[in-house]
Amino acid sequence: MPPDLTELARTGRVLEEARSLLEADRARLEERYGPSPYGDIAAGSPDQTLRGIRDMSSSVSDALERIALAAGYSVLGFDQRADRALRLARMTPVSIPSGADRMARPLGEATVRALEMIRDLGLFPGETAIAIDVALAAPQATYPPADWDAYAREKRWRSEHP
Numbered sequence: 108m109p110p111d112l113t114e115l116a117r118t119g120r121v122l123e124e125a126r127s128l129l130e131a132d133r134a135r136l137e138e139r140y141g142p143s144p145y146g147d148i149a150a151g152s153p154d155q156t157l158r159g160i161r162d163m164s165s166s167v168s169d170a171l172e173r174i175a176l177a178a179g180y181s182v183l184g185f186d187q188r189a190d191r192a193l194r195l196a197r198m199t200p201v202s203i204p205s206g207a208d209r210m211a212r213p214l215g216e217a218t219v220r221a222l223e224m225i226r227d228l229g230l231f232p233g234e235t236a237i238a239i240d241v242a243l244a245a246p247q248a249t250y251p252p253a254d255w256d257a258y259a260r261e262k263r264w265r266s267e268h269p
Contacts, residue, residue, distance in 0.1 A: 108186070110177050110178070110181050110189050110193050115174055115177055115178040115181070118174050118228065118230055119171060119174045119175060119178065121224055121225075122167055122170055122174060122228070125221040125224045125225050126164055126168055126221075128218070128220055129160060129163050129164040129167060129217065129218060130164055131217045132215040133157070133160045133161060133164060135215060135217075136153075136156060136157055136215070137157065139153075140153035140156070140157060141153075142157075143157075148251060149253070150247070150248035150249055150251055150253070151209070151210065151211040151247060155210070155248065155250075156209065156211045158209055159205075159207060159208070159209030159210040160206060160218065161206075162201070162206040162209075163202050163218075163222075166200035166201050166202040167200070167203070169200070169201075170196050170200060170231075173195045173196035174196045176192040177190075177192035177193040177196060196230065197230055197232070199232050199234065199235055200225075200235065203222070203231075203235065204238050204239045204243075205238075205242075205250065207222060207239075207245075209248055209250050209251075210248055211247075211248055212245070212246060212248065214243070219243060222242070223243075225239065226240065
């Protein structure tokens with residue numbers, strides 16, 4: 108059964124609005140920090156904050172492209188290709204919300220709104236919505252960790268105790 112074009116269009120519009128919000132915050136942050144503040148790799152540093160916002164915008168753009176591809180294939184009657192593009196669009200986005208985990212707090216209003224829109228869209232697996240809520244509630248940037256050994260131990264413990 109081909110994807111619902113009305114739903115694809117709605118999803119695409121939400122993703123485009125979220126991407127636009129992230130890009131607006133990226134521009135604001137680049138104006139504040141400069142376009143390339145390299146050197147400080149601490150969580151919440153200007154470098155990590157810009158990396159986080161850029162990565163999130165890129166992930167949303169990738170999902171939007173796949174939704175547009177699914178819609179195009181569907182219109183052309185290529186149902187198998189449309190289904191595949193939609194499955195790829197629904198995969199857990201690489202940098203959402205991990206990009207927010209890199210960013211200084213408080214997060215910008217546009218970033219918060221974009222993450223809320225993505226969470227509420229329901230496109231991605233349920234774990235993504237939970238991870239977005241955790242990122243939004245974090246009082247400070249959490250990645251990269253200051254102590255990589257402790258980070259590895261915690262990650263290993265979480266995988267052993269789901």
